Amino acid sequence: MHSNRLPSLLLASALPLVAPLGMAAPEVTAEQAVAAIEGVFGVTPGERRNHTKGTCATGEFVGRPAAAAYSRSALFSGAPVPVVARFSLAGGNPKAPDTAKSPRGMALEFKLGDGQLQHMTMLNTPVFGAAQPQTFVDLMLAMKPDPATGKPDPEKLKAFKASHPDHLAHAKFLEENNPPTSYANSSYFGIHTFKFSDSNNRTTLVRWRFVPQDGERRLSAEELASLPADFLEQRLIERTRQGPVRWDMVLSIGEPGDPEDNPTLAWPENRQQVTVGTLTLSAAMPQKGAACEPINFDPLVMSDGIAASDDPVLHFRSQAYAASFARRLSER
Template structure:
């Protein structure tokens, strides 16, 4: 079974999965197509996710602030603690991906709002994504198919992909210039897409969010990166939470007229208004096998009243691809 270790630059588009429910721009790409391409690039581990396969579970709670309620009527911002199941992960379909890889880290959250209501958030530790359209991600996976003669991706195909898909370059540049964190607890995680917050007065505000670690943002030095073993992130997170809870502040960035709402490869200007709207507290971490996060399909379009998607085609596309991957997992494939 082929396992693609994928060079740092090429993991740039490594968000979980993602296909579409609407939008003509995504008609040419389907969820099953993307899942098949991921399988071709990384191989298949039966019963496991096709992307962000390597992961760790965690649990805790979220407490929203009244500052969030000013923008959204979601129960997230009631001020009442909301139970959370979390999953941390590495991009790509290799369950043995090295934790030293200069690839995206993910944090997925499921908030239990009561009465069976849920809110999902699936995030990356890069401020932008590596594809403005689903086809860019599909084309990357196709370019990464191993050459039968070498068992590795064809460098010329990867070079051609980069030259023909400029929307993949901003995230790749960020990954190249920023070493990975020494712990999942020392990274910010970005919602990547634009969302719409709707308050009690039905006022809609375009927003982007991120979770900022209270333990501080840290990056491995080059020497540390070279000396670390392939697996350290899970154990470090478990040990850190044994010392006490780990917290992230949820920070909202308020969009202004002209800010792109349908392109997650373009960052908003840094001078936009930013508001702290809650705190995520995780108190326990554990291996994902048999734990609560393992079977969850963290579909980013599972949203509570007061939070709605933008028209970002990649955001909508993800839901279909997640479903295709989830169906295979349920079938033990």
């Protein structure tokens, strides 16, 4: 029903009905966004509406002393923090091919003790594909398959790209960069701007990414054409059996004038970079029945010392995740 190239236009995640203080209310609702995703991919009962195809992993995170200069979060205490991770492909197709030129996701739940949690929901693209929730919904509407062909109307996709310049940088990155050879060989970006606060309540604007110690590797043109539909999960499982797989958490420190509320705009590459911790995953497994399966990786679940910016897409994602979560719970 869906072309393998369809996900190349896809945004990262299903994008709250309530806008943060001082922001205009979104033109669309989270329920409309989730319904639009269902219009493209259909519904797999009991499963996530977006990033449906995924793999679980477990491990720990250890913060570095350098982080204390920016955040008082218990995430950076220096003690090992248990982590549940989920890797995924964008889109609502549970059988999406692992060669698809769509985003890959890494979602993390950090268990900080005393019931405190920290979530991070990241993509392997340095920018997002929508500056406003409306762009995401408009893309889903443009991608809805024509009943006669089972594929999107090319003219609708063309019109979408012509009328939504905020989507172009994301689409260009996906077109020019082949997918990773393994989940373990990809960087993952927080996409949005966040506010770190230290013990003196001094606030610093940051963006973060997780950089693989195994190095970044992308599929060749030959591999794109020849690999089977499913290989990412098995490669990650086999990699963790060989030994722990690690990513360094790297902060980019914002400067005045850097975009704070637009995830489609990258910060300049010369921003100060600070490594603030290391994620170590020691085991990976299919998601069915595993620890990551029931988690709603709400990006606004944050610990003291880490806070959201006014990015409307970040806030919209939170309630769209909740809408998707409610739907899949009702089907079980």
